[in-house]
Amino acid sequence: MPVVTEDLQLPVREARAGEPQAWETLLARYRLPLYAYVYELVHDEQTSLDLVQESFINAARHLHSLRQDEKFGSWLFNIAHQKCLQHWRKHHPAEITIDPLDEDFPELEPGPQELLIRKEQEEGFMRLLDQLAVPHRAVLLLHFVEDFSLEEIAGITGAQLGTVKSRLHYARKALRKLLEENEP
């Protein structure tokens, strides 16, 4: 499976013009990652399907307002994130937690492609993901699934850059600890 396909060739302009083939390409590219992101946040299949569908419909309706076509991916994830937030506020308001102090952390973390998880660690990895607080989980998912930059993650989640760094640092630290514990 390719890590993250390049978005340079995405037919955003054609999709804006209402070409079904362009939308088919966009759906093929983002349908599953978006669903995975939403599902890992809301943990309900039907709700995730609904939220993904609503996100795509919103994107189609407001695509004319997107100024930079190359930002389509982060823009779409931002719509989905807002949908998740609305869902949380409605159903689980207590799940939205507040971070501790924002701190600056060195950006020496390896990219998501460099992190490899062995077969025996898979279960633990997914369990750890579920245990993380929602804001940390969201940042880690965006980092792993789409390899978004810190600025893009900040834009998607509506958090400060320092907060995103802090969350990613915390999540990756916990993940590394888990992987080290499961070393043979």
Next chain:
Amino acid sequence: MKTPRELILGRHQTAGARLKAIRAEELAACARSAGRATGPRQPAPGLASAVADFWQETFWPWRRAWLGLAALWVCVVAFNLASRETPHTAAARPPQPNPEVFAVLQEQKELLTQLLGLGAPPLVSQPPPRGPRSAAEPAPAKTEGAGSPEPTLRPERVALA
């Protein structure tokens, strides 16, 4: 060995079939109708582009703050105009004579006329009519040597003199 992305997406591969319920044709139709409603996106040239950019980047994100400021200024201007109007109207309006003062002045004039007696002209052109002389009022003294009593000067004659 798998990357986290492969692991996460692999967990949801089974949802792929259900995700195909999202139809590209419907999304394209949505995009077309939205595009028709807003018009084709064309770069506005020169000044129009600058105004559009200013509107989008400066005004629109802070529209509530700008509206609040505008409302505040309207209030300030309205208050200023209202407070400025009061002295103008007061100055333009002629002073109304107080009826009590007017009555007192009339009375004073009558008294003055009486006190000054014959020689002084009355201050008012139309003095109040004299009523019948009361019994307590002394009769005018007769001049010695005069055949006939000097007639009392009427106010009309005083005015003429």
